[in-house]
Amino acid sequence: MDDGAAEFARELGRVVDRLRGMPVARLAASAELAHGASERLLSMAMAVGDRVPALLPRIGDHAAGDQLAVIGHDFASLQPGADAYAEVTELLVELRRALP
Numbered sequence: 001m002d003d004g005a006a007e008f009a010r011e012l013g014r015v016v017d018r019l020r021g022m023p024v025a026r027l028a029a030s031a032e033l034a035h036g037a038s039e040r041l042l043s044m045a046m047a048v049g050d051r052v053p054a055l056l057p058r059i060g061d062h063a064a065g066d067q068l069a070v071i072g073h074d075f076a077s078l079q080p081g082a083d084a085y086a087e088v089t090e091l092l093v094e095l096r097r098a099l100p
Helices: 003-020 024-048 061-077 082-098
Strands: none
Touching (some): 024 082
């Protein structure tokens, strides 16, 4: 695993763990932020995979971390380049910092 992929996987794990352990009082706001980031990540994955962009359903707040994890793993399975990894890693860092 190259450095970009490893950094992405590490940041994805940090954000997903934080979302999964989010207190109920902050869950709705966090899930909304996570959904926005998941939509952006899905859009990037579709671009890397040369696919038509898809709409991402808004699922229950309690599953926001799992939804982000699945999309992140799908993105990584496409074996994106270093620039794409850097872009999505920055997206995840921004999300983590924005979480209440």
